[in-house]
Amino acid sequence: MRGHDDGSINLSRSVAIVGKSVHGVTSPSHVLIRNTPGGYRVGTGMTTTGEATVHGYTDAKDDYLKRLRRIEGQVRGIARMVDEDVYCIDVLTQISAVTKALQAVSIGLVEDHLGHCVVDAARKSPEEGAAKVREASDAIARLVRS
Incomplete structure (x- = not known):
């Protein structure tokens, strides 16, 4: 995984998680789906079990x-x-x-x-x-x- 200036972590060629980095850990605020017109932005949250939700x-x-x-x-x-x-x-x-x-x-x-x-x-x-x-x-x- 490679970090980007915009706070995203490149998970693959098609998906990036963008969020705030605190103490070196990125907390997801939204997911960018690449290879789409403008990239779809999908917001995320967290469940009580710590799983990401959209x-x-x-x-x-x-x-x-x-x-x-x-x-x-x-x-x-x-x-x-x-x-x-x-x-x-x-x-x-x-x-x-x-x-x-x-x-x-x-x-x-x-x-x-x-x-x-x-x-x-x-x-x-x-x-x-x-x-x-x-x-x-x-x-x-x-x-x-x-």
């Missing part, structure tokens, strides 16, 4: 964060509206817009979870796949009730 939403993380920051700004605007005693229906209209925006983020996360986490678990074992399907079904049920 979340389904990682590829769209920047988009999700941008949307959530926009929603955060809308919520602050609603608080200002209430503080300024704006007409009730106008406040409710803005609350409805925020609710729809959050629902759109939720739907995207569910799609990413199904397409990545559930599929990966099902490939590992039928039991893991069934557990992820149950988990996704419960999450969808919570979203429908909200």
